[in-house]
Amino acid sequence: MNRDKIISQYEKAKKIRIYCISAMCSIPFAQYLILFNFINNLLNIFLSTITFLLILRIYNKNWRCPLCKEKLPDRDVSKIDYCPKCGIRLIK
Numbered sequence: 001m002n003r004d005k006i007i008s009q010y011e012k013a014k015k016i017r018i019y020c021i022s023a024m025c026s027i028p029f030a031q032y033l034i035l036f037n038f039i040n041n042l043l044n045i046f047l048s049t050i051t052f053l054l055i056l057r058i059y060n061k062n063w064r065c066p067l068c069k070e071k072l073p074d075r076d077v078s079k080i081d082y083c084p085k086c087g088i089r090l091i092k
């Protein structure tokens with residue numbers, strides 16, 4: 001895989017990560033409000049939790065090095081320049 005492709009995949013992963021964070025904050029809550037009048041409250045909380053966990057799964061699964069597929073560190077994305085596992089440079 002060439003460097004440009006690796007960088008663009010990393011950029012894409014960064015975008016998905018940000019979308020997932022906003023989705024985790026809004027979708028389970030919106031879902032709860034929409035279903036509020038239709039289903040049992042406990043079931044509603046349960047379904048919202050499931051939705052939250054599904055998004056969290058995408059969030060974690062997506063956050064990998066494009067080259068070695070190793071999970072990237074869970075800290076500030078702007079501080080990740082290299083993959084800690086294989087050492088590939090992830091920014092231009």
Ligand SMILES: [Zn+2]
Pocket residue numbers: 065066067068069070083084085086087088
């Ligand atoms: Zn790597």
